[in-house]
Amino acid sequence: MMNIDSDPPDPRTPAVRAEALTVVRGSRTVLHGLDFTVPRGRITGLLGPSGCGKSTLMRAIVGTQAKVSGTLEILGRPAGHATLRNRVGYVTQAPSVYDDLTVRQNLEYFAAVLDPGRAAAERRREHVSRAIADVDLTSHADALAGNLSGGQRSRVSLAVALLGAPELLVLDEPTVGLDPVLRRDLWNLFHDIAATRGATLLVSSHVMDEAERCHHLLLMREGRILADDTPEALRSRTGADTVEAAFLHLVDEAAAAGRAKETAR
Numbered sequence: 001m002m003n004i005d006s007d008p009p010d011p012r013t014p015a016v017r018a019e020a021l022t023v024v025r026g027s028r029t030v031l032h033g034l035d036f037t038v039p040r041g042r043i044t045g046l047l048g049p050s051g052c053g054k055s056t057l058m059r060a061i062v063g064t065q066a067k068v069s070g071t072l073e074i075l076g077r078p079a080g081h082a083t084l085r086n087r088v089g090y091v092t093q094a095p096s097v098y099d100d101l102t103v104r105q106n107l108e109y110f111a112a113v114l115d116p117g118r119a120a121a122e123r124r125r126e127h128v129s130r131a132i133a134d135v136d137l138t139s140h141a142d143a144l145a146g147n148l149s150g151g152q153r154s155r156v157s158l159a160v161a162l163l164g165a166p167e168l169l170v171l172d173e174p175t176v177g178l179d180p181v182l183r184r185d186l187w188n189l190f191h192d193i194a195a196t197r198g199a200t201l202l203v204s205s206h207v208m209d210e211a212e213r214c215h216h217l218l219l220m221r222e223g224r225i226l227a228d229d230t231p232e233a234l235r236s237r238t239g240a241d242t243v244e245a246a247f248l249h250l251v252d253e254a255a256a257a258g259r260a261k262e263t264a265r
């Protein structure tokens with residue numbers, strides 16, 4: 001008998017495919033029947049105001065969110081599937097870094113969890129050095145994490161997520177609280193990671209100007225997807241100069257459609 005689950009997923013499948021995705025938190029429906037895809041090898045921005053459901057959606061994608069219904073496939077597998085553990089990297093809003101360890105020790109600790117055993121020591125050393133170099137922290141490798149700036153700490157978290165060489169990186173508001181120079185540097189780093197590792201990045205933000213840095217966008221509001229498109233297509237479809245203006249146009253359009261529906265009742 002053919003075991004469908006052991007078939008390798010088709011590499012052409014999107015990194016994420018959602019159909020009628022609904023999430024309930026407490027007694028509230030937080031995500032309302034979302035349909036969207038995240039293309040592979042690109043940077044997709046998940047943008048929307050605070051509280052619209054970005055973190056909930058990311059938690060569903062990485063398989064840590066309860067009360068999820070509908071279809072949610074990640075790299076061709078159901079979200080949370082055991083085989084996705086090393087294929088998906090996740091960085092939460094609060095950097096998960098030990099302040100009393102150096103950058104290298106932090107990475108070594110997580111590398112030992114991912115790839116344990118004495119036989120893997122050499123491989124671990126290589127992966128740790130590569131991840132530190134990828135986030136441009138080689139010169140700070142022996143600094144205590146507690147002595148780093150906010151931006152550097154974010155990069156340590158990102159390095160941890162890069163350790164398993166994930167195909168999909170899910171980054172929850174990685175640039176929040178960073179100054180414009182650090183934000184730009186981090187976005188350049190995301191582009192390097194996508195280009196050199198061929199990874200897919202899903203990056204959330206509530207700062208609309210970050211949308212312009214993405215290849216693809218999911219615009220969210222109140223638990224719904226307002227748009228699933230490229231920044232250029234969004235601007236030209238709405239006749240707006242910026243993604244922020246396009247977002248506001250779509251919000252007004254959705255509100256008008258809602259009012260028309262109410263009147264028709």
Ligand SMILES: Nc1ncnc2c1ncn2[C@@H]1O[C@H](COP(=O)(O)OP(=O)(O)OP(=O)(O)O)[C@@H](O)[C@H]1O
Pocket residue numbers: 025026027028030048049050051052053054055056057206
């Ligand atoms: N345990 C819970 N019970 C009920 N509602 C919740 C719970 N946790 C979160 N919510 C609600 O779910 C909605 C989505 O929250 P979520 O954290 O996903 O939003 P977000 O877009 O990531 O916001 P932010 O940008 O501020 O992090 C919010 O309106 C929030 O109040």
